[in-house]
Amino acid sequence: MSDQTDVPDPGQDENAYVLERKDVSAILYAVDIEDRDQLTKLMEPLHAADIADLLEQINAFDRSRLIRLYDREFDGDILSELDESIREEVIAVLKPAVLAEAVRDLDSDDVVDLIEDLDDAQQEKILEALEDTDRALVEQSLAFPEYSAGRLMQREVVMAPEHWTVGEAIDRLRNATEDELPTQFYHIVLVDPRLHPVGNITLGKLMRSRREVPLADLVEETFQVIPASQDESDVAYAFNQYHLISAPVVDDEGRLIGLITIDDAMAVLDEEHEEDILRLAGVGEESALSDSVRETTKRRIPWLAVNLVTSILASLVIAQFEAAIAQIVALAxxxxIVASMGGNAGTQSLTVATRALATKDLTGANVWRVIRREVLVGLINGVVFAVVMGIVGILWFGSPALGYVIAAAMVVNMVVAGLAGTGIPIVLDRIGIDPALASGAFVTTVTDVVGFFAFLGLAALVLL
Amino acid sequence: MSDQTDVPDPGQDENAYVLERKDVSAILYAVDIEDRDQLTKLMEPLHAADIADLLEQINAFDRSRLIRLYDREFDGDILSELDESIREEVIAVLKPAVLAEAVRDLDSDDVVDLIEDLDDAQQEKILEALEDTDRALVEQSLAFPEYSAGRLMQREVVMAPEHWTVGEAIDRLRNATEDELPTQFYHIVLVDPRLHPVGNITLGKLMRSRREVPLADLVEETFQVIPASQDESDVAYAFNQYHLISAPVVDDEGRLIGLITIDDAMAVLDEEHEEDILRLAGVGEESALSDSVRETTKRRIPWLAVNLVTSILASLVIAQFEAAIAQIVALAxxxxIVASMGGNAGTQSLTVATRALATKDLTGANVWRVIRREVLVGLINGVVFAVVMGIVGILWFGSPALGYVIAAAMVVNMVVAGLAGTGIPIVLDRIGIDPALASGAFVTTVTDVVGFFAFLGLAALVLL
Known part of the structure; x- marks a missing residue:
């Protein structure tokens, strides 16, 4: 067996792939006693991604000591895998010579990914470490907008003219030097004389075909061309939707300029999901576990401030009914309960709608059916919980009228929750605002205001 | 250019890859006038995944009419791509002969994915349509637990003994019949005499090497073996973490029994994220946009019921202070506001902690540092908003004492929110409960109860 057995335990237990606490302790102990040989021995079996995780999980002091002791063993891939929040810190700690060597080993798309979020001084430091040709490729990619296919693609593509035969392609591949080919490739892109991609051929099919077969006979059925300006989230969607392994990237004239592979698309999909979840919760979308207290506080304050404003709004509604509350404290x-149930139901509708918009499942073809469904579900659940709460109200406070009021308010608020929870994200999406970012605050404002108003207003009408 | 230009517009606009409403209308019109040729012509350029999306977006009546008219053109891949919620309905509508033909075209792992959630009668119907050897493969896979690597893998693997040379491998591949090889493959798995996988070789390297080179010289550095019993979410994690393209699956004795490819891992990653988001929002994790009103209502009621209980709990706290509220209505x-700010801050901490647990970033090595950070962030944000709310309280109600009380309660509740928001998911995870599933209800109960108790309790102490 190869050394994958030393990688974090891939067993079937709960903690598959989690770094063992004792391994972390052993590594930190080696750092404490400054035993470089022991450190190198312990780190050697770890994948770059695991080393990055380790660096993220220890504190800044241990991190800088570990990196200094590890020194020349530090690999460029570790930098690629690091969370942005500590990447700058790590680069600042690395010796210039170590940094230069680490970066020179990386593919152009990894360098782009690595430096696009760094400050100018650090960017320049890394660009200087590159060879001239690599530097030019990286700078070309950086000219594309952030989060575009152009930033995501690698520049190295294996292509062949559409009139070639299998034999010609195989000979060309066998005679190419190491530098001409990407480190890993799975397809050959067939191009027409104007460099427009016309099809993909898998290496498996190429190998199994006779030399005289035209390449054009072997193209795959599923083939997608990605415009360089396309948003990376749409790229990830296309890979997932059409089960692509790699896809050629073209410029505005449709000419082949790069290639995106599924592992990069998978990483984008993962990041997009992460951002969606963090946005829905009102946490800054770039939050990381390794952020400092100061960064975390700063990221969260805006969302809490929005929430403060919306809850003051709800309080203003309550204030209109002070007289009613003074007479019947049970209202307070x-x-x-009415507001909370509405908020919950609204969040349910909201989450379903926001996800469906993100996955392109909610479209013009079904938007009205979905809204109708959510309102109906709100109505039915409203009635169910109205009955329950009506009974609770009667039993608890001995007042059937109070029971009716809370029941009626519950139905109203749950119907509004279904409508607002679906309608608000759809409207935000139409006017070009990310629904995951802003819907939550709007929807709970609506359900709070409507909940308090319906309950207290009905109570003032019926009970006083 | 190939016909990918007719697939939903892959441009750089907001609606890349969304089915155009006019295309859907044209297809439904063809169904209305029962024009089979027109329907076939309109559907022909669509990828199976797009046809599945289309079927999900139209209503059940149109769906069954479309399927009946489309008839023999119906492809097995469409079934694979369909949401589970309408898959059973579609299978019931398909003619037995059409279903049999559709299913026979699929790879074994797709058939497994297709039938694992069907009821017994429909499962049997599909198994009967398969050839005997395929049926045996599918039944073997179904013997593995749900959501395991064994269910996810394909049975067809290209392998070679570790002592072979490049020439032997190429000859073997070229002489293999179409049936012996998977439709797509990118690696050769090297095995020892006991069938234990020892390394991966990319086809690119194989093609470029001289015939006499031993295969063992060409193995890739990154190589992960997946146990068949491993949870599919861990499989997806491994692919994403180690940038795998394919990985061999082994049985309990470590023998090669299958292969998982990155496109399947990407689909799992996508599903897992979807489930996490839906769980965090208290929507049943298998919710789909095509669910009926009845299913949707049923899925959401349990979470609303939990919320009702927790909000009644909060009301019971308020009820303890009826006398105070009767005297000072401003308290009501x-x-x-205090409860809502705590709930919001708690949800922020909770989401970060739940995500970090899911991505294996929150471990024994950093758990105390993360808890300390969240509590500190709660304290700082608590103080910030305490000052703001204290001033609002004084200005609005003209009572400095009321301002101090709400400020103090705010600080207390935000600290508790940070502690509960981090601690509850960690504890749930330790005792083996999915934190995304249950944390939300617990955390908001804590922040509601603490918020009301701290504010009303302090008010009763200080103001009365």
Missing amino acids: VLMP | VLMP
């Missing part, structure tokens, strides 16, 4: 006891 | 006006 029960009113949070 | 302000109390939702």
Whole structure:
């Protein structure tokens, strides 16, 4: 067996692929006693991604000591795998010579990914470490907009003219030097004389075909061309939707300029999901576990401030009914229930709608059916919980009228929750605002305001 | 150019890859006038995944009419791509002969994916349509637990003994019949005499090497073996973490029994994220946009019921302070603000902790540092908003004492939110409960109860 057995335990237990605490301790102990040989021995079996995780999980002091002791063993891939939040810190700690060597080993798309979020001084430091040709490739990629296919693609593509035969392609591949080919490739892209991609051929098919077969006979059925300006989230969607392994990237004239492979698309899909979840929760979308207290505080304050404003809005509604509450204190006891149930139902509708928009499942063809469904579901669940709460109200406070009021308010608020939870993200999406970012605050404002108003207003009408 | 130009517009606009509403209308019109030729012509350029999306977006009546008219053109891949919620419905509509032909074209892993969630009668119907050897393969895979690597893998693997040379491998591949090889493959798995996988070789390297080179010289550096019993979410994690393209699957004795490719791992990653988001929002994790009103209502009721119980709990806390509220109605006006801010801050901490647990970034090595950070962030944000709310309280109600009380309660609740938001998911994870599933209800219960208790309790102490 190869040394994959030393990688974090890939067994079937709960903690598959988690770095063992004792391994981390052993590594930190080697750092403590400054035993470079022991450190190198312990780190050697770890994948770059695992080393990056390790660096993220230890504190800044241990991190800088570890990196200094590890020194020349430090690999460029570790930098690629690091969270942006500590990448700058790590680059600052690395000796210039170590940094230069680490970066020179990377593919052009990895260098782009590595430096695009660094400050100018650090960017320049890394660009200087590159050879001239590599530097030119990286700078070309950086000219594309952030989060575009152009940034994501690698420049190295294996292509062949559409009139070639299998034999010609195989000979060309066998005679190419190491530098001419990407480190890994799975397809040959067939191009027409104007460099427009016309099809993909898998290496498996190429190998199994006779030399005289025209390449054009072997193209795959599924083939997608990605415009360089396309948003990377759409790239990830296309790979997932059409089960692509690699896809050629073209410029505005449709000419082949690069290639995106599925592993990069998978990484984008993972990041996009992460951002969606963090946005829905009102945490800055670039939050990382290794952020400092200061960064974390700063990222979260805006969302809490929005929430403060919306909850003051709800309080203003309550303030309109001070007289009613002064007479029947039970209203103050029960009113949070109506608001909370509405908020919950609204969040349910909202999450489903936001996800469906992100996955392109909610379109013009079904938007009205979905809205109708959510409102109906709100109505039915509203009635169910209205009955329950009506009974609770009667039993608890001995007042059937109070029971009716809370029941009616519950139905109203749950229907509004279904409508607002679906309608708000759809409207935001139409006017070009990310629904995951802003819908939550709007929807809970609506359900709070409507909940308090319906309950207290009905109570003032019926009970006073 | 190939016909990918007719696939949903892959441009750089907002709606890349969304089915155009006019295309859907044209297809439904062809169904209305029962024009089979026109329907076939309109559907022909669409990828199976797009046809599945189309079927999900139209209503059940149109769906069954479309399928009946499309008839023998119906492809097995469409079934694979369909949401589970309408897959059973579609299978029931398909003629037995059409279903049999559709299913026979699929790879074994796709058939497994297709039938694992069907009821027994429909499962049997599809198994009967398969040839005997395929049926045996599918039944073997179904013997593995749900959501395991064994269910996910394909049975067809290209392997070679470790002592072979490049020439032997190439000859073997060229002489293999179409049936012996998977439709797509990118690596050769090297095995020892006991069938244990020892390394991966990319086809690119194989093609470029001289015939006499031993295969063992060409193995890739990154190589991961997946146990068949491993959870599919860990499989997806490994592919993403180690940038795998394919990985061999082994049985309990470490013998090669299958292969997982990155496109399947990417689909799992996508599903897992979807489930996490839906779980965090308290929507049943298998929710789909095509669910009926009835299914949707049923899925959401349990979470609303939990929320009802927790909000009644919060009301019971308020009820303890009825006397105080009767005297100072302003308490009723302000109390939702304290609870809401705590709930929001708690959800922020909770989401970060839940995600970090899911991505294996929160481990024994950094758990205390993360908890300390969240509590500190809660304290700082608590103080910031305490000052703001204290001033609002004084200006609005003209009572400095009320301002101090709400400020103090805010600080207390935000600290508790940071602690509960981080601690509860960590504890749930340790005792083996999915934190995404249950943390939300617990955390908001804590912040509601603490928020109301701290605010009303302090008010009763200080103001009365």
